[in-house]
Each structure stands twice: as C-alpha cells, then as structure tokens.
Amino acid sequence: MTGTIIENLSGRKLAVLVTFLLLCQLTCFLIGGLVAPMPANAQNILGTVCKDTSVMKNDTTKWFYNRGKGKCQPVDLGEVHHDLSEKDIVFAFQMPIPREGETYDYSRWQQNLIGVLQVDISYHSQMEVKPRSTITIDARLAYRNKEDPEDGWKLYTQSVEKRVLDCDIDIKTDEYLYNCSLIPLFELGSLFHDYYLLNIRLPIDTPDMNAHIGHIQDMWVTVINQNGGFTKVWVSLKTVFFPCIIGILIWFWRRIHMLERKPVLLEKMLLSLGIALCFLNAPLEYLTLQFDLPFMLLLGDIRQGVFYATLFSFWLVFAGEHMLIQDTSAQSSLKQYWRHLSAVAIGCISLFIFDMCERGVQLRNPFYSIWVTDLGTNLALTFIILAGISTGVYFLFLCYLVYKVFINISHKRQSLPTMCSVRRLHYEGIIYRFKFLMLATLLCAALTVIGFILGQVAEGQWKWDEHIELEYTSAFFTGVYGMWNIYIFSLLVLYAPSHKRWPVNENTSDMQNLSEEIEFSRLPGERSEISSLTSFIRKATVD
Amino acid sequence: MLPNKRVYFETASRAMYVVLVGFGASRRGYAHIRGIAKAGEPNSLSPVSPGVLYMDPAVHATLRRKQRRLARENPGVLAAVAKGANMAVLECQHQFKYRRWNCSTRNFLRGKNLFGKIVDRGCRETAFIYAITSAGVTHAVSRACAEGAIESCTCDYSHVDRAPHRSRAPNAANVRVWKWGGCSDNIGFGFRFSREFVDTGERGKTLREKMNLHNNEAGRMHVQTEMRQECKCHGMSGSCTVKTCWMRLPSFRSVGDALKDRFDGASRVMMPNSESDMPLRQRNDAAPHRVPRRDRYRFQLRPHNPDHKTPGTKDLVYLEPSPGFCEKNTRLGIPGTHGRACNDTSIGVEGCDLMCCGRGYRTETMFVVERCNCTFHWCCEVKCKFCRTEKVVHTCL
DSSP, X not given: OOOBHHHHSOHHHHHHHHHHHHHHHHHHHHIIIIISOOSEEEEXXXXXXXXXXXSOTTOTTOOOOSSSTTOOOBOXXXXXXXXXXXXXXXXXEEESOOBTTBOOOOOGGGOOEEEEEEEEEEOOTTSOOOTTEEEEEEEEEXXXXXXXXXXXXXXXXXXXXXEEEOEEOSSOOTTOBOEEOOEEEEEESOOOSSEEEEEEEOOOSSTTTTOSSOEEEEEEEEEXXXXXXXXXXXXXXXXXXXXXXXXHHHHHHHHHHHSSSOOOHHHHHHHHXXXXXXXXXXXXXXXXXXXXXXXXXXXXXXXXXXXXXXXXXXXXXXHHHXXXXXXXXXXXXXXXXXXXXXXXXXXXXXXXXXXXXXXXXXXXXXXXXXXXXXXXXXHHHHHHHHHHHXXXXXXXXXXXXXXXXXXXXXXXXXXXXXXXXXXXXXXXXXXXXXXXXXXXXXXXHHHHHHHHHHHHHSOSEEESSSSOEEEHHHHHHHHHHHXXXXXXXXXXXXXXXXXXXXXXXXXXXXXXXXHHHHHHHHSHHHHTTSOHHHHHHHHXXXX | OOHHHHHHHHHHHHHHHIIIIITTTSHHHHHHHHHHHTXXXXXXXXXXXXXXXXXXXXXXXXXXXXXXXXXXXXXXXXXXXXXXXXXXXXHHHHHTTTSSSOXXXXXXXXXXXXXXXXXXXXXXXXXXXXXXXXXXHHHHHHHHHHHTSOTXXXXXXXXXXXXXXXXXXXXXXXXXXXXXXXXXOSHHHHHHHHHHHHTTTOOSOSHHHHHHHHHHHHHHHHHHHTOEEEEEEOSGGGOTTSEEEEEEOOOHHHHHHHHHHHHHTOEEEEOOOSGGGSOHHHHHOSSOSSOOGGGGGOOOOEESSTTSOOOOTTSOEESSOOOOOSSOBTTTTBOOSTTOEEBTTOOSTTBHHHHTTTSOEEEEEEEEEEEEEEEEOSSSOEEEEEEEEEEEEEEEO
C-alpha cells in the first residue's frame, strides 16, 4: 500500500525540508526588506495656475505646462485679476517633477500611476463651503515621450467629472484653510509614456456648476506610482517561482498518472491550486516593458482573485476530505461541497463585478470612479458587503469543518490503544503530520494577518539597528508572496503520492488483529492507492 | 483673500516695487535690496513682489557669497525666498494685529530696517521674527519644489544609502535612483536650504547668534511638524492591502498660529555659565576657533530661571525683556500705540486699557461704506453690494 509522501517521509527528512523552506521564506522576506525600495512612491505636485487666453476652450491640442519650451504664463490667484474669468484658469500639473537639476521621466518599470486631488480652500464668511458640495472638473491628460519636442504633448484622455468635495473647518476665521478630503482623480493601469501632463479646469457651464466650492487657493495632485526597484524585485521573485511551481506541478501530475487509479479530488484540487498559483506567478510584467497594457491593474486583481478563490476552496475540500464519515463507496467530487463553495463563489463574483465596474470602466476612462455617484457608491458597497459576508460565512464553515476533523481524530485516538503498537505509532505519526500541516496553514494565515496589522500600525520603516534599516512594507509583500508560494510548493511535494512500498505496513500486516485485516480486505482494489490517512479515517469510521 | 486685503496687498507690494526699482540706485535703496536678498537676516528684510527680485543684478551683488552660490546652484530659488519672506511678514502682521507691537514694517518705507531696530534687541518679538522668517523660507521653497519651479530640489535618499551624508551622485545615477526607489521629498530640501541660506551669517559663537539659530530652527521645525499625513489605499480592488502615505505641506497660517503659541510661552535663556555645561566635544576641542558646521545646531541653552525647564527645539527663546511698545522710541524704531484702533469691551491685549497703556482713547462714530453680501465665483469674479454701516471706532490717544 502506498500513501502520500508526507506519510512516508522520515522525521529527519521532513525536518531538513522544512528548514530549507523556512530559509527560502526568510530569504524572500529579507530580499524585500533589504533590497527592494518602498512599494510605491508618491509625489506631491502643486498646480501651476495658467492663463488660457484662447477663445475656444475645448481645443485639445493646446496644452498648459510650467516647464520647457512654450510654457504658460503663470497667474497668482491671490491677486485680483479683472481681465480673467474662471474659464481662463487652468491648473497645470506636469509629472514627474524635476529633481537634482534633472528632468526625470517615468520608466515602464514603474507600472502604474494613480492620481489624487487635494484642494486648498480658504474660508470666507460670505462664501462658506457646504459639506458634500459637488465640484465639476474638466480634466485632460496628455503624454509626451523623450524623443518628442518639448511642446509636443498629445492627448491621452479627457473627461468632465463630478466629485464630492467633503470639507470641514475648525476655526471659522477668514483665510484659514478647510480640511478637505482626498479626491481620487485617475488611475492609469500602464505607465507607458515618459512624461504626463494634467490640465484641470473648473467649468461653469450652468450657474450652479462649481458655485459652492469656495475660494480655491491651491490645487495639489499627488501621483502615486509603483517603484521601479520594487517591480524589479517582484518580477524577479516571480521569474524564480514560476518555473519552480511549473516544474513541481509537472512532477506532481506525472506521479499521479503513474498510478493505476484515477486522481482523487484532493489531488485535482492541489493541481488546480498549482495552476492558479502559476497564473499568479506568470511574470506578465515583462510585457508591459514593450507594450501598452492598461488592463494590467485589472488583470492583477483577477489573478489574485483566482488564486485566493482556489486556495479557499482547497482548504474547504482539504478539511472535508479528511473526515469522510459514511458513504465511503462514492468517489468524492466537488458537487458534495457546493454549499461550502458557494460562499467562496459569491464572494469572488461580487468582488469581480465590483472590480469590473471600477477598474474595468477605468480602462475606457481613467478618471472614472464608481464612488462618485450615490447609486454607484451604494452598488459598490453592496458588492463589497456581500463579499465580506460571504468571507465571514466561509470562515465559519471552515472553522466548523476543522473543528469536526479534530473531534474525529481525537475520537479515533481513543481507539488507538486497542491497536497493536507498530500500527498505533504509525497512525499517531499520520495524525501528527496532518496536524502539522493544519498548523502550517494556520501559521501562514496568522503570519499574513499579523504582518498586515503590524504594517498598518507601524508605518514605513523599521529600525532594528543603527545601520540596518528594514523596508518593512516591501518585506511584508515579498515575505507573504514567498510564503504562499512555499506553502503550495510544499503541499504539492508532501501530498504527492508516494511510490515507496510501505515496509512497516507489510511487516506488520500479519501481526494485525483480524478485524482490521477484514476492514482492509473488504475493498482491496479501490483502497490500495488512496492516501493512507484518508483510508485510516475511513476505516476507523467503519469501526 | 478678501478684496480689501487684496487691495492692501497690492498696494503694499507696489510700494515695495517703487522702493526697489525707484530708489534702486541710491544708497538708501541699495541698503534695502541688500536686506531683501539677505532674507536670512530679518532685520533687513523686505516684502517684495516675486519676480522683481532676481532680475535685478544689484540684488545679486548684495548677497553673501554663500547665498550667491546657493542662488546660482538653484535657479528659481530666489523668487521662492522672496515669496517666503513676504509670506512671513504678512503672517507676522496677522498674528500681531491686536498687540501693542504689531509687526509694523512702516519704518521700512522711511529707509530703516524692515521691522525696525527692534531686531537688534534679543527680545521675544525678535525671536518670533526670526522664526517666522525661516519658516516662511522653508515653506516657500518646499512649495516651489512641489510646483517644479526649483529643479534642483533633492530626493529623500533613505532607501539608497543609510548614511546621513551622502555625496552627490552623478546625474545618471540620480535618474537610476529615481527609477529604482522614487523621489518624493519636498520639505527636506526646504528645510536644508533654509538652514544653508537663512543661517548663513549665524556662526553660533555668541549668545545672540545661538538665539537666532535656535529660533530659526524652531521656525523650520514648526513647518515640519505641522505637516499632515495623507494616505491612499491602492491594493487589490482598491483595498488597503497597499497603502501609500505622504506628508502634506501645512498652510502657512497654521505654522503662524503654532509659532504665536510658542511666542506666548517663549523662554528666556542665558549662556551655559560653567564649562561643565558645555557639550563634551567642545571642551575636548583644543582650539575651538570654529564650531564645525554640522554641530552648529547642537547646543543647549539654559533657562534664565533655573526652575524652568530647558527650551525644546520648537520653543522660542529670547535673551532680554521686551522694551515698552507704548511710546514712540526712535532709537529702537518703535512707533508707539498712539492712534492704534482698540476694542473697548475686551480685557485682553487688544482691549483699549492695555493697548493704549492707560492713556485713554477716543471714540468716534463713523459711517463706513463697505462691500457686503458678496458672491464669489471660485476664481476671479466678485460681485458685491455696497453697504453703509455705522461703526464705532476707538483709537488710542
């Protein structure tokens, strides 16, 4: 009789393997902490107020910027301008801003660009800003590449957007600033070009438009882009993990095919988990260096979503498969788990719909946000709450299942003393290893959660030593990423069917008492290659 | 800004413009420009409309050599410095609107120092002037960095090299650094630049220089600590698994408010009187001719009253009690409170009792035509009615 590798692995080999994997894990963490920079970089850009003297305001070939040839004529909003109307005012944001006397440009390694708008509004007793007033923004985004002339800006996208301006003020005295909430402005899924330029106008096409937003002093746009170094480290990790997982997956599948029986559900689940991980690991980021792929943000979400969905389903099936009670005859299939899995499915589908509504639409219009309108906010909240509820339900289910498994095991443990010593030792080993893997899962999950919470509490960098500064956020990301890769890697290895003959079993078969012998011989062909752990539990339930 | 304030501002800056350009050739005017450009020393600072300053070659000549080098290395920085100085003056005047000393710059027009000779005394008011000026420069330079008006602003290199003093990397390396780890430092450059530019003259040898250094540093610290953190979540589906935070430059008004609080609680200090109070490294120095630059800010001032606690980095310090601001004092350039408006119902410093120093006040009822019921559109359009209101004005005798 053969079992899975974990059952046949000696304690020493297991220890060696675990140590090796832990070392890999530590390496991942340290690579993130010591090599990689922060995951993302934010640049605050103060808008230059430009004067648009043209008559036609919707000419998208005319751009305003404050650096380089053809720069605009800046206006100081603090002074009175009788010759200006609000239509003539353009806020220009040229990104990235120069540093160290250099004109920096975006690199394609920097992946994506997220823009957030902040408006400085000064208080006036005669013009109070109502809470939750609407600001209408005419935003135009242009791009330019290094080889283009300095005034060769080309339209990237353009949109007139409404946003909610949520402002309050503590000291109601003139010229104090309102505290206004951040306004999400745009999300670009690809950072393909070298320079970007944002022109913002505040149109007043109707008398009510932009009438209750007070006196704007300044406009700030904070642009967030992924750091090139982080992308490089991340993609390198992916490049390493991808072939490893592919390799182990092929090995796993070949091993299963060498068996005479068909693969059982757990093995199919493991396989799909491996495939989902491969999908997540595939270093598609290399393509963005060559092609303009604005859907990468969305694709990244989908890849993560698919992975989490498979992982969650796997845990359910894993727990479920280890406590089959009654109908031992039927090959278990996914259908049996439809009730449990529907929680996962509902959660994932609602998140997917939400993501399509937000990032999917952003493919067409980067300035779009679902959170702007009340209907959109309600819709988004519905989907998110739905996802949250199904996650909660899922975890309740999972905890219940795991609880039942442990109850089962402890029940069977009570019958262990009645067995012969060799067999008992062996079963105890199996239970120990099963618990070990359960613990590993819990540990991984707990580490992820704890790491996340620590990251939220202590932002930025951690100092262990005067000279060693750990970039904690990056370390967390690479650490968690590595951890789940290693986790699945070890699952694939340890749960692959073993080809080793089971000497203990054969030696002891004649020593076993009759009743157990009968149990084994009842369905000899079917049981022979199932993992001995499941067979043990099944058998025990029949006892 | 409110319309009347704007008008005030315009006339003020126009006046400065006249002073600058009109008297530019005369010796008196030259002295002013010298003051403006040396924005580090508030005693000779002037508000100036930005843009005028750096075009004038005479200005350049009046800078200290180091400041000239800084201006040359950082194009666009002088405009920011001028703007910052201007902001500081306006803020000072706002904060001291209702006090006996009202941060008056009237003397400036008559050819004296900007704030009058008050800055020659090491009193509270001087402490505030120094702090608000260095804060103004820090703020304005940081702002200009964010706008991209100064191209030589530096990056935060903490992710590249953990050593505090990193030599300037060649340009290609800088670009690589930006692409690797980003660059998002506005306040850091403003802070360091203000140290270099404003503190040029203060070597920190005498007690007065120490006071100036301390107050300059306090002003900058307030800009830094008044910054507010903002965060944006951009993880999977916009969740907070990935969160990026940045610091937002405070409004200069909040910096002014904070500094005014410190002004009210400023501590009077004196030199550490015994050698044992001196920091160790200075004692070990055999010939302390020149305090090393890096250590210029590492000194500890002792409170005048030993029961008080030693002033912190954000506290303002002064050396001597303020002169009386009640009466005109030409020697110190104090205009006195004659003719100042006061509030007869208040018992505070703006109340007539205190403001007029017990001399009594005159009450007049006058009709004022004011703009009222104004409607604004966000940028430029102001529609107001004119209202005739009766106002009771109290003026100090």
